[in-house]
Amino acid sequence: MESAGKHGLMGMLHLSDGPRVxxxxxxxxxxxxxxxxxxxxxxxxxxxxxxxxxxxxxxxxxxxxxxxxxxxxxxxxxxxxxxxxxxxxxxxxxxxxxxxxxxxxxxxxxxxxxxxxxxxxxxxxxxxxxxxxxxxxxxxxxxxxxxxxxxxxxxxxxxxxxxxxxxxxxxxxxxxxxxxxxxxxxxxxxxxxxxxxxxxxxxxxEPIKQDVKGKGDYWGMAFAGLGFALLYAALDQGNRLDWTSSGLVAGLLLGGGLLIIAFIVHGYRNPDAFIDFGFLIQRNILPLLLLLIIARLLVLSSNFIVPQFLTQVAGFRPQQVGQILLWVALPQFLIGPCVGIVLRYIDARILMAVGMSLILVACLVASELTSAWSESEFIPSMLMQAVGQTMVLTSLIYYTVRHLNPVLVITFGAVIQTARLLGGELASALVQSYARISTQIHSNLLGVHVMTGDASVTERLSGLSHGPLVRFGVTDPSNSVRSVGLLANQVREQAQTLAYSDAFLLAAATAVLGIAIIAMLRSAPS
Incomplete structure (x- = not known):
């Protein structure tokens, strides 16, 4: 692979980098x-x-x-x-x-x-x-x-x-x-x-590189840092403020986008830029960066969708949600080192594909959820997620590092930071918006079938009026009003359940895209 630090500041850093310490x-x-x-x-x-x-x-x-x-x-x-x-x-x-x-x-x-x-x-x-x-x-x-x-x-x-x-x-x-x-x-x-x-x-x-100290590409760093920070703030506040309906979110998106464009233009035109964008068009780099974003989205299927379902539908407290997430956390002490050992003998692309396939199966299993699901029903899919996510992330980072020279290895750390935060926030905003819109659609569709005077609806209301409420000693005439409230709550729960099922299917489709990208990866440079 041709060095990315051919000229300017990156070149000076590369030449003075010396042997690995x-x-x-x-x-x-x-x-x-x-x-x-x-x-x-x-x-x-x-x-x-x-x-x-x-x-x-x-x-x-x-x-x-x-x-x-x-x-x-x-x-x-x-x-x-x-x-x-x-x-x-x-x-x-x-x-x-x-x-x-x-x-x-x-x-x-x-x-x-x-x-x-x-x-x-x-x-x-x-x-x-x-x-x-x-x-x-x-x-x-x-x-x-x-x-x-x-x-x-x-x-x-x-x-x-x-x-x-x-x-x-x-x-x-x-x-x-x-x-x-x-x-x-x-x-x-x-x-x-x-x-x-x-x-x-x-x-x-390590010795301080006195030859380049004080010669930083401060404009490039300012454009990149401020641009990504503004975009992150916009994504983090977007769902709360309803995106472009908010002048603040629109301003953050516009300002961040313009700064990122300025960063890219500056990087291509300035020979002393602190990063050389030429490495993006080299073998496998763009697909690998896309896989980083996909991996971050897939992580949400375990640490966002499941907690949201358990708190909003199953009524779990945050402390109870933590118990199910431990099924992903604790196996990492065994899974992580095992993946590291296997990577020494098996092509990283194979491990990536196997891990992505496990995530795909886990998402499909979890998409069958019902409003009655609790911790035990999620355990099989969470264990598959634990193994698959670690395999994908470890193999992906290791395979990407094999494409980089010593200077770009450090630069790649900033790419991981950006993918972890901005990619994670982009994925979170996407999943939240998707789940919210899906909930509204399912709520409307379910509401169409809940019509006043319908025999099945009347029977359900009668059961609610003379069932749970009576067991709690509530027998006054307002039972019928409360039964309508209970029915509305059941419709809401079913709509949310269907929406989270759709979110798992979205994650499964993303895993399929990831498998397709992995299949197109060429071998790493020797």
Whole structure:
């Protein structure tokens, strides 16, 4: 593969990059990668689950609390391009230490701050600090570990993305029951201290590249960081504000889109751009980036659709939802290392295809759900999801890394950050909008068959009026009014159930597209 750093700043970085710097303590380096990926994803996920309790303590309204989660992830998006540049110039070790200290300090102060504005600022700062973790983690694996440990390091990295996404509900429930909402943030302090220790002892110090220090492509980084951050905010707020019906969402989409266009034009026209877009047209790169987005959407079939169904239809509390998500989280300790070992002997494309097929079958199984489903009915599909998602994500990242030169490995970390956040938010917005529209359609279709005076409807209303209500001792004449309310609730539940079934079918169709793309992948460069 032709080097992407042929000229300008990327070329200078490539020429001064020198040989790979392997760690003398590779297992501590892998542990640093574990903690970095775990903390970054877990923090965002925990805040999503605990936002109601956090906003209650801050006295924030429903509209105000929506910006609590947006501020953290938008800051991570903003930090991605800058983290790549800083990692190239100063080395991942220095940047990860600075990011860890910044993140830990902000997490310490967040529960103490009871003013919404100050809280949002601190949460944004925490996002900036953690925004260095994911972009640099892959660089740590490839540049600091022996080549024979790459598959294992990448599998552990992917494993922790899955683990942190699916264990958050359980942790949030435990914190609320035993310590209070403050521990959503304070739990990160010991994790951050452990990360600092692992980075300090497990990642070697690299010399600062004085020849390119101070010559950063600041316009390119600003265009990319601000553009992706604005697009993320628009996607995160779009469903709440009804998309283009909101001037704010329309402005965020327009501003973010224009900045991304400016970033692309700047990158193609400026010989000193911090990234060379030429690598996008090289072998397999665009299909692999598309697969990253598809993989992120498929993750939603386990950690979004299932919790939404269980809370809105089955009436589960968040703590109970966490129990079903553990069927995806806990097997990762076994699945992740096994996938890493198998990758050393089997083509990554085969593992990707097998994993995608497992996800396809899991989605088809879950699409048969009824309003009576609870935890036990989801277990078979969740276990298939656990295996399939880890196989796909691990194999995909490993196969993509094999296409990149040393400089682009670090840059690829920013691509993963973008795919993880922006791709995940795009997928979430798509699934939420799809489920909402599907619910409305099914509700209307079901309502057509619920007609006043129809014999079956009259019989159902009579059963509701003299059945459950009587058992609870309610026998007054208003029973008929309450029975209508119960029937309307049953129609709503059935409409939501059918909508979530459709969402699983959408995920299954996406998995089919993923299998087709994998089949078209050519062999990686030698």
């Amino acid at each position: 392997e760690s003398t303590r590779p297992w501590i380096g892998i542990l640093a990668v574990i903690l970095a990926a775990f903390i970054s994803t877990l923090s965002s996920r925990l805040t999503n689950f605990g936002v109601a309790d956090i906003s209650g303590a801050l006295g924030a309204s429903f509209d105000e609390r929506a910006w609590i989660t947006t501020s953290f992830s938008a800051a991570q998006m903003l930090m991605g391009p800058l983290a790549v540049w800083l990692g190239m110039v100063f080395g991942p070790r220095r940047v990860l230490l600075a990011g860890s200290i910044t993140f830990g300090f902000a997490e310490l102060l967040l529960p103490i701050c009871r003013e919404l504005d100050g809280f949002l600022v601190l949460h944004f700062v925490a996002g900036l600090g953690s925004g260095t973790f994911v972009p640099l983690a892959i660089g740590v694996v490839v540049r600091n570990l022996p080549r024979n440990l790459w598959p294992l390091g990448i599998s552990v990295y992917a494993m922790n993305l899955e683990l942190s996404l699916n264990i958050a509900a359980t942790l949030e429930g435990w914190h609320l029951d035993h310590g209070g909402w403050q521990w959503i943030f304070w739990q990160n302090l010991p994790l951050t201290l452990a990360l600092i220790a692992c980075v300090y002892f497990g990642i070697p110090r």
